[in-house]
Amino acid sequence: MHKPDYYARIEAPEMRDYGVYLQCDKLLACQKPLAEMVNADELQFQIVHQVEELWMKLITYTLVDVVDFLEQQNTHRVVTLMGRVHRLMRMMTAQLDLLETMSPKEYQEIRLQLGNGSGQESPGFKLLLRMPPDLWRAFQASYLDGRGLSVEDVYDIRYDHGDSYVVAEALIEFDELFQKFRANHLYLIHRSIGLGSKSLKGRPVELLQAGALHRFFPELWDIRCEMTDRWGSQYGTVRAP
Template structure:
């Protein structure tokens, strides 16, 4: 008996996998061999385009976590934050691919980038907005429960509010590690002078590495260490 593997989904593509995943469009988003000015543009684009997809997912998880926090569903929000943090961990790991891009090669690619900068990443901007919204929802939940952020010490992790606070710290840390890796890559392949050098683009990257979305939760952990 012959099996009919012809696609049943609408859209372009020879198979249902291609149609659902939109692989024709996805794989056509990179510059073609006739357009590139350096072969490593493919490496550079794949790393950054895949990062945009993971950031899109992370922002969606954060948005849903925010809604769950507002509804008092803290354990569900925690699970969503864990997923968002893993997405950022993955884009941090994939930056290892850029270790194979030399400063000379990167300089050859730069004309193709125009004035583009990672600071213009739409995925990163969505993540920033979503993180701030999560922080506001969390603060509202604390106020509703009559709990101060300073009391959220990682002692009793059976309590959903404490577990969520830990997940938020984990998210903050994963974002910070990503920024640190970005900074190191900028030094390694971008040829930027290190932070502290006047006019170096690395100055802003180094400054952002210390930023926290939820500083009060970090302060609570510091207070715990001090008290003990």
Template sequence: MTQPYDPAKDGAEMDFKDRMSYGDYLSLDMLLNAQQTWTDTHDEMLFIIQHQTSELWMRLALHELDAARNSLLGGKAHQAFKMLSRVSRIFEQLNSAWDVLRTMTPSDYTAFRDALGQSSGFQSHQYRQIEFMLGNRNTAMLKPHAHRPDLVALLEAELAQPSLYDVAIKALSQSFSLPDEVLNRDLPEAYQPHAAVQAAWTEVYRNPESHWELYELAEKLVDLEDYFRRWRFNHVTTVERVIGFKRGTGGTGGVSYLKRMLAVELFPELWHLRTEL
């Protein structure tokens, strides 16, 4: 008779009484007890885990974006490229998560929707921080966090820094002359497209061999925004599939608000120049 396999005989550690285990390292007790449902409906667990895991991925995206920005500022472009590629893959994961949430029908969601109160993904401070970091800056978006001075301070600190695109434009200015109103703009305000910036990026694309590092940077940014746009589109589609055109729990127009966000361009000149090539 075949004996059951015993991993200990191959050297696997089996006793963790006074040692760090997998669960200890990952704080799994805390993590797996954070799914507090407010109703006894089946699909509320899916809804909570979907959003909690999205917040974890966004935390990693922020970690990588901050490091990428610092690397670019420090002249370490290739290190930044790796980090930006990772952020694109993070948003690929976030995109796939919508497929799971779309298994929830309107009837499933309606059964527990009232328990959400006024809470909404619109209020995610990490999502707002990502948008601010990428350049979509709007100080009106600080208001949902006014009840948390610590979060307002975090977001205001981000607004005081150059966005990732500001840093990319600074790198562009090392090879091309750009106007002062671009290089020394009011950082908390949303970036406005500029003809001189588009002309410079266009030259990079016309002569990539002469400006390879800038060319690669531009494509990493386009990759990132491509995945980010898909995430927004999947968000709209999922919301429309589940609640139709009802208002969001946080008071936004729901689908109408999300569709408006689809028109937002993070790195506008990098998209507009393609028409000129």
């Protein structure tokens, strides 16, 4: 095997119609030149994070359409597109495992290349964090207030497993999967640089722990506690013989 030859082919791909359509030459040029990599794992580090940005771009693009369909009360389209978002979130979380194949030292060498940057500056992540309030407003207007329903009605008092319930569950699944992504990312940081360290900007990494406790749709989580408290009064009641 002649390594320089393979490297040359990696950096100058053969371009036919498929590659031209996908702009593979531009896509594969988004990483540092192989000769400038600080170590053998930097290519993986860049690709994983770049792919994460692409998935977040697609998630945000999809959620913008979801807001429109919520406003139209087009439940079938909402559920279909939220299913796409759920799959994307699972892929984002699963691919973080690739970064656990790096040693702490290799990670530190790459980390120095970020300059003053950190993952907290991710443009895709920051944009995604802006979406939940718009989703909730559209859901509340179309599936709660517009139908004379409360969250309590949907889940308990007037529960019928109808459109409002199905859409609410699609939203809370997105919320859950996003928090799982955050939790996995937190453990990745724990494994690579430790939770007692400081980020490159001098901010405690524990800030990420606080973010992992955040919920997009607290009303959908709180109703479960409220139901348990109400129904819990009957627990332990001895049945009549």
